[in-house]
């Protein structure tokens with residue numbers, strides 16, 4: 250047979266651009282994620298008066314219950330926005346022109362958050378990362394120790410718990426301890442968009458000042474809701490911050506008992522009904538059960554990829570198991586293969602949507618999202634479909650990835 254290994258471009262795809270020819274598309278992207286039927290059903294209803302007492306009570310219950318999700322007694326602010334909106338909300342409340350921020354890099358998402366802060370007028374101090382491992386705590390401590398005597402010390406550290414581009418997860422509790430060990434007053438702002446409800450996060454116990462999240466990942470709600478969870482110290486700093494560009498995002502105007510101002514206008518009613526049902530499902534399972542399930546799914550994926558990797562063309566992006574995400578797995582592939590073409594084939598043929606490589610991994614990696622409403626059948630189907638694609642495109646891969654995933658799932662069930 251001719252060697253087609255470098256010839257992925259010339260292989261024709263199949264199906265239409267709109268998805269598989271038959272059966273359901275399996276959504277394995279790291280956000281948005283699959284919506285449970287119960288969430289869809291909860292939203293299938295007419296809009297109500299925006300101060301409808303039943304709706305107001307339900308919306309307030311979701312705000313209260315988000316505290317259980319973030320594990321905090323602090324303030325929850327909800328926006329009609331996405332994760333980028335939550336980033337801007339946190340920055341625009343806290344950061345004034347010329348404020349210095351420390352950003353230890355973990356991938357495209359730490360970079361993008363830092364870039365947004367720069368556009369809002371902050372000065373960014375960066376700690377480079379290799380895009381394959383967790384935040385370098387020694388480097389953070391060194392930088393903060395050297396900084397603490399300055400008259401304008403670094404205002405905040407921006408960290409991403411799970412960077413969805415690289416699938417690196419960092420130890421946030423240890424990061425707080427590092428800031429404290431350096432004796433530095435910086436606030437700790439953490440992006441938990443991808444990690445919330447996939448791995449433990451304890452805002453209060455870990456000493457996180459602000460956590461930011463979105464609705465469309467582990468929370469199993471549609472895209473369109475953004476959250477900032479804000480501790481007392483950050484509220485105080487926000488109150489005296491001279492941040493010049495905030496109105497819609499302002500925590501001050503959203504504090505208080507007036508329901509209308511909690512959303513600074515009309516609440517996104519249907520998204521809130523959806524979120525309410527997503528939370529119900531999560532609490533029925535229990536958060537510890539949710540984390541254990543995500544770990545089980547992630548381990549199965551890692552087992553499969555490690556098997557594929559024996560060919561030398563495929564590799565997990567994160568070598569150290571304890572730094573791998575429960576929510577998403579980034580898989581490197583020999584750049585001689587046109588991975589985006591392969592991904593398109595998997596989507597339009599067998600019908601599995603996968604994430605692309607981002608930033609420096611563009612064209613060199615793909616990502617499997619395994620967060621939220623994913624079961625074993627979807628996971629094994631996705632892994633099997635990827636093997637089918639490897640076969641179709643003559644990508645050398647170690648056989649038995651699906652078997653390795655089955656062994657891993659079976660072991661964890663024992």
Ligand SMILES: *Cc1c(COP(=O)(O)O)cnc(C)c1O
Pocket residue numbers: 280331332333334358409411412413440441442443463
């Ligand atoms: C998805 C994601 C974002 C961005 O969220 P959007 O809703 O797409 O704006 C930010 N940070 C992380 C870690 C993410 O996974």
